[in-house]
Amino acid sequence: MKALPLFVVILLVASPVLAAANPGGIAGQATAIDGTTTAQVQPPTNETIRVLDIEESSLVRSTVETEYVDLGPSLDFAALRAGGQIQTRASINRIESVGDDVSLRSQLILGELNRVEQRAIALQSDQQSAITQYNADELTARELLVEFARIDAEARDLDERRIALRELAAETPDFSIDSGRLAALERELDTFTGPVRAHTAEVLTGKADPTRFSVRTSQSGVVLSTVADDTYVREAYRGDLRDRDESGVSPTEALETVSENYPEVWESRATQNGADVVGAGNSYLVRINHDRGQLYAYVDSGSKNVFKESQTRPLDTLSRGVPESEIKDGINLTVYRTYPGGPLRIQLNESATGDPINANVTIGVEASRESTLLGRTGLDGAIWTVSPSSPYTITVIRGNAAVVLTVSPTPIPELATNSTGSTNTTTDVQPTASPTTASTA
Template identity: 80%
Template sequence: MKALPIFVVVLLVASPVLAAANPGGVAGEAAALSGATPAQLEPSSNDTIRTLDIEDESLVRSRVETEYVDLGPSLDFASLRAVGQIQTRASVERIESVDDVSSRSQLILGELNTVEQRAIALQSAQQSVITQFNAGELSARELLVELARIDTEARDLETRRVALRELAQETPDFSVDSGRLAALERELDTFTGPVRSHAADVISGKAEPTRFSARTSQSGVVLSAVADDTYIREVYRSDLRDRDRSGLSPTVALDTVAENYPEVWASRATQNGADVVGAGNSYLVRINHDRGQLYAYVDSGSRQVFKESQIRPLESVSNGTPATEVKDGLELTVYRTYPGGPLRIQLNESASGDPIDANVTIGVEANQESTFLGRTGPDGTIWTVSPSSTYSITVIRGNAAVVLTTAPTAVPALATNTTETNTTETVLPPTQSALSASAA
């Protein structure tokens, strides 16, 4: 088994509120960044929110599909959670039943080793799912189901990790290195995300049917969706990791995110700022900004952002690049966005400008399929996620119809994502340099 790294640091940047935040992986994205919500903040004047993505030349497959409740996988998720809870309870009871400190310590270490082994197995499982999807052996729905299963197990393993940490703290004259525990937490983060979690809720019937975007490379995956008036996105790029090297400092990790997401960094909430949690082979930088939340993971070896989660309320999303078609008294405007990005469709009367409530369908040129999106509603607006290729939006209202064919825009890529090794750490500007570090 490859040893997990043992170093952990929490670095705070003008962030007394975030010092208390400690989410259990990406499951706690929105909750962890408590305090002022995006709606309470002044919007940024810059429309760009950069994002990690898959380059066009590396893209293997992309799909956008609506997913619904599915009884089979739903039962699987319930079974996974039940088994995970039973195994955790059994582990805790087995350890608590032993009075001998030496034996109890060995049991804790053995259980912790089991969780670490499962984390490594999840790496292989995730890569296998991506490979099968790329080969056409899995549909987009099956890809989401499998990634949601991995997400579910990772969250259960995180619960067990926390229980083992508490048992270690309660054991006299015994301790587990905090860096080892934190490194395991970061590793389990790799397999969780807001889109996977929402997919599990949709498939289990806990959330409304949702249209998901899935884009893959040979070893990476990008998932996004619009759910509960929020745009959620997660990206994982294993090709941007270098596990054979380490030594990155938390300051450099923070600088890396500031350089890659300059607009987000500039618009971060001053009362919440940003924080970085490190564990040897990777660092998680969390930022609450005026248009949502960003979770960026920096690899210690490559010094690149290799994973990202974004949560953005639709009210904070800019309109994008408009394309308009007018016919039969209908004015259809599509605010174009990048592949998998938040896509707004607006329907109005061409003469009066009044919004129109009507059915909307979308067809992707690549596969000649047309899918019903829903109704625009009283405000004439409907949101979805953008396909990766040319697509057509169709609206029919009585004898009137309008069709608009357009294409996605370019991805607002990270400002810099270089593998160059810097021996000198970047010095932050004076307003950002009042840093304090403490062991987690």
């Protein structure tokens, strides 16, 4: 299978939303592009994993478009990164320069921490402003992605500074910073980072190939998704599902919220220890490794809703969606329909023999009347992308032969409780049966 283009695997280092999936259960074999045989997870049953998304009634704008390397943002990201490192180093030097003066050292640490917290508040305003401007057609989708990538990069730099301040505080006699405060700041900075935003920066700086991104927005929410390096990656943020009340949820309740909203994920945890929860302040992060990928779900303490998620799912673990086919001029074109922004597989085969066809595929959204070249299907006759939010047309031309198929996306597999406030699935979550890690670090 050929995916549109490379995705940089992001390891869990400082910000937990950046982990890449590592599913187990390898079985079967597949033929790679170069003809070699490789191990592959067998396709699962056609059961769709639920996702945090935007209801159609709240959707303001949606698009799918390809982004390329761009020198302007690339230079901006480099300057931002360098500036953040300089600022962090200057803060550390300023604190360390006071020597054994514990009182002054403590004041400087707290002052720097206050500045990081204030900047986190400013990033929240920046994010909402970007969504508002995009919805008002004052920003293009490309400009919105650039701004999200910038916010992502700054949030990561701020988290590095948070970690440095935590370490300086630990080295200071008779002084400490409340661990809950540090963890709450980490959770807040998580709000502005995500694997799709990070990959956007990789594309814009030329570290990854051009990639198609799906962008969907509401008044205060955004859903981003892409297919890269044989992985489907998505992230979603719903500001309307937050009330920032810090007193409403325990770690066990956060786990229950996630198990109820993602029953398929919960039931397919890689191990009984395949879920943990980290929380402080006004939200909890629940991390689950399962047999079809990885889920990071954020639960708001006040509303008790999942308000943010990121999912990474290798393509060979995905169900292929709802197929629709068209046969013409000896070409069998099959489109495995999926939900808006979901992973979309397009397959070409010889109608007579079933052999895969390596040919160019274009996609056009009905409303725009424009077509975009997706690329060639490869030796397996397949190509992956992300689904538009409205009806779209797939076109394949091979010599004098052509086949055209117009289809619509399928309904969004919405979370079980966020939209209705009542659960569709009841799951008994017992800490003794499903051990978790609850912490404030």
